[in-house]
Amino acid sequence: MFVFMLTTALVGCNNQEGVKEDSNQDQIDDTEAEAKKAEASEEKENNSVTQYPLTVTDATGTDVTFDSEPTKLVSLIPSGTEILFAVGAGEEILAVDDSSDFPVETADLPKLGSTYSGINEEELIALQPDVVFINSGLQVEVAEELRAKGFKVFGSNPQSIKEVIEDVQGIGVILNNQEKAQTVVDEMKEDLDYVKSKVASVEPKKVYAEYSKGWSFGSGEFSNDLITLAGGENIFADIDGWFEVNPEEVIKRNPEVILFTSGEEGATEDSKEQILSRDGWNVIDAVKNERVIGIDSVKASRVGPRITESLIEVFEAIHPDSAE
Known part of the structure; x- marks a missing residue:
C-alpha cells in the first residue's frame, strides 16, 4: 500500500511538472506569436508610409524626385483630378483644368484653362504647386513647357484598367496616402472580379463602339480593353488606335451590339434612333435586334477610379441577360 501511494504521488508530481512545462511553453508560444504579430503590424505600417526623398519615373520616361510629401497640387486632366480626390487629397488641390467636373467639390476650385484653350501660366506660377499632374499622351508639350519653367510635373497615360489601378496606387505613394489609395484599388478590383x-x-459578342460620331478605336486603347474584359470582341481590334470609320466596313463586320456615348455635347444628334436609321445598316444584327446602347460618356472616357463602374455598364450593355 505504501509503495502504491508513493508511486501515485510521484506520478502526480510528474503530471504537475508536465502541466507546468506545457503551461510555460504555451506562454512562450503566445509571447512569440504576439511579437511576430507586432512585428508584422509595424512592417505593414512602415510599408504604408512613403519614405522621402522619393524618385519615380512617369509615363514620359522622366524621373521625378519628391524631397518631401507634396501638399500643393494642381491637376490639368480630369482623370487625374478624380484620382486625387479618390485617394483623399482633395483639400490639397489648388486648381484644376476647365474640364474637371467630378466630384462636385471641383466646382469651387480655380480653373486654369485646358490643353486646347491654353493654360493660364501666370496663375499657375502664382500658385507655386509642389507638383502638376498631366496626361502624357495628350499633354506632352504642356509637360515640356512647365518643366522648362521649373515646375515638377508627373505624367500618366494608362491604356488598360490594370494600368489605371497602378496609377491610383502610384499617386497614393507619391502623396503618402497609400491606405486610402489601396481602399480605392480594392473597390476597383471588386468591380473587376x-x-x-x-x-x-x-459567349463573347461582336461589338462596334462609336464614342465619337463617325469614329471608333481598336487595339492599344483602354476602351478596347474595357470591351474585351466585358465579354465583347471589338470588331475593329485588328486596327490600332482611333480612326475614322468606313460605314460599309461596319456592315461587313456585322456587330451584334453597338455602343455609343450619351451625356456629351452632340450625343442627341448621334442617338440610338439616328444609328438605327443609317443607310444600309438595317442588315446589321445589332440594328435588326435594336441592340444599340448608350453608355455614360464621362465614365467611359476618363482613365480614373470610376473606370470599373464603366466596365460594369459596358458588360450590362453587352450581356444584359447575365447581369444581376
Missing part, C-alpha cells in the same frame, strides 16, 4: 466571374460563363 464581379465582371470576370460573369464573363466566364458567357
Whole structure:
C-alpha cells in the first residue's frame, strides 16, 4: 500500500511538472506569436508610409524626385483630378483644368484653362504647386513647357484598367496616402472580379463602339480593353488606335451590339434612333435586334477610379441577360 501511494504521488508530481512545462511553453508560444504579430503590424505600417526623398519615373520616361510629401497640387486632366480626390487629397488641390467636373467639390476650385484653350501660366506660377499632374499622351508639350519653367510635373497615360489601378496606387505613394489609395484599388478590383466571374460563363459578342460620331478605336486603347474584359470582341481590334470609320466596313463586320456615348455635347444628334436609321445598316444584327446602347460618356472616357463602374455598364450593355 505504501509503495502504491508513493508511486501515485510521484506520478502526480510528474503530471504537475508536465502541466507546468506545457503551461510555460504555451506562454512562450503566445509571447512569440504576439511579437511576430507586432512585428508584422509595424512592417505593414512602415510599408504604408512613403519614405522621402522619393524618385519615380512617369509615363514620359522622366524621373521625378519628391524631397518631401507634396501638399500643393494642381491637376490639368480630369482623370487625374478624380484620382486625387479618390485617394483623399482633395483639400490639397489648388486648381484644376476647365474640364474637371467630378466630384462636385471641383466646382469651387480655380480653373486654369485646358490643353486646347491654353493654360493660364501666370496663375499657375502664382500658385507655386509642389507638383502638376498631366496626361502624357495628350499633354506632352504642356509637360515640356512647365518643366522648362521649373515646375515638377508627373505624367500618366494608362491604356488598360490594370494600368489605371497602378496609377491610383502610384499617386497614393507619391502623396503618402497609400491606405486610402489601396481602399480605392480594392473597390476597383471588386468591380473587376464581379465582371470576370460573369464573363466566364458567357459567349463573347461582336461589338462596334462609336464614342465619337463617325469614329471608333481598336487595339492599344483602354476602351478596347474595357470591351474585351466585358465579354465583347471589338470588331475593329485588328486596327490600332482611333480612326475614322468606313460605314460599309461596319456592315461587313456585322456587330451584334453597338455602343455609343450619351451625356456629351452632340450625343442627341448621334442617338440610338439616328444609328438605327443609317443607310444600309438595317442588315446589321445589332440594328435588326435594336441592340444599340448608350453608355455614360464621362465614365467611359476618363482613365480614373470610376473606370470599373464603366466596365460594369459596358458588360450590362453587352450581356444584359447575365447581369444581376
